[in-house]
Amino acid sequence: MSGTVRIGISGWTYAPWRKVFYPEGLRQKDELEYAASRMTSIEINGSFYSLQRPESYRAWRERTPEGFVFAVKGGRFITHMKKLADVDVPLANFFASGPLALGDKLGPVLWQLPPTLGFDAERLEHFFDQLPRTTNAAAELASRHDERVAGRAHLEVTSEQEIRHAVEVRHDSFLVPEFLTLLRDNAIALVVADTAGRWPLIRDVTTDFAYVRLHGDSELYASGYSDEALDEWAALLRGWAEEGKDVYAYFDNDIKVRAPFDAMALIERLADLGPAG
Template sequence: MIRIGCSGWNYRHWRGVFYPDRLPVKRWFDHYAAHFDTVEVNASFYRLPEASTLAKWRDQATPGFCYAIKAPRFITHMRKLKDCDESMAEFLGRARNLGERLGPILYQLPPRWRFDRDRLERFLDLLPADLTHVFEFREPSWLEPEVLALLDSRGIGFCAHDMPGLATQRGAAGTTAYVRFHGASGKYWGRYSEEALAGWAEWMRAEEAKGRTVWAYFNNDIHAHAISDAKALRRLIEEL
């Protein structure tokens, strides 16, 4: 299974480019879901959504649609995975309001925080096995075989990404392959070439053949490049 979407859907600068000029904002999600079967929610990184909001997202989704949801920065950046039992219980409890529409949970760790195996292992113990968990690293010491092996042994996914200055290797772990495209020309902007996307399409098909589910999200929302690139990548995958 390969799912491709964008990192969010509520971008006002997409009006007139992706969303028709006269389409009300309250119908933007319906328009997005008519084109894609998944979306990555970044708003939860800054503020934990209310349970009622998540339930509303669940109910508005079309059959088969899935949300990837980003863990709060309080857990990943402020606490740096330490003493998070109560915070994780609250976050996951709310996330479960998405029901069958809940896809991967993304834990983006901060830059300038070096690999801490003991803290990571203790945090992994908090993660329920019935949910899909993925880690995105922004510091080079986490991008070592030891870390990927640890994630793989726990069935936890690794996020490959191309954040300028912090890009990772093209890799996967556990049962899940996950890719974030942050922009071909700079942070959150720039179209990807057909050649670049073709290489990723082949890699994703290879990971799917290994039995992994594959999720890919475009975060280059400026000028709605994410929409065009997500459609182009999906076409290339379908052609393989």
């Protein structure tokens, strides 16, 4: 049985996209709805920069179609400032800040590591042990939040579901078999990140789903993908899906407004493997 392929963009609020991807006159509050009607998933990246609010997550859930799924990017306070160490409370705050309000639209959680953080098996394993693997576990963790989200925490779970996690690395020390073994042992996905050659591109799938981030074919965050490049990525994603893996892929080449158009072109190539309906 084939897995499902979901394709979209990383973020959706970009001024240069207006009058190019977004039609002239479209209200900013309607941009998510417009993008979601053309994508099969979107990666929330505002959660990387700061703790969002439950009302924002609820609004995002309500303004997207039934069956739509969001990936949520974990906070940089956890990954870049704390570097995954001593993050019990920061993790509680993150999950209390609203991701559970997405309900059944909550997809995988992305943890992007900084270029300054090298491979440390013990640090990674301890972090993986702390990650909640179900929404009920996330709610229990979230209940231990501190004053940063006091009075605005969302701890309610409408139905228990799995929470998947993916890790994106940006240091050459991760190019060792031990890292892939650690991911497989902990059921964590490796992000297959195309960064125009700047950071490691590792194509291994380490759990029951694949997570792809396309940051630019030849110029980081800027260049688009040619038809040939999109054909190659489509073939790779199709192969994983036909092996039974679910696939999530997000374009992050937003500077020159390539991301949404590349996403739609890739969706067209894999339309038969998209979510039902």
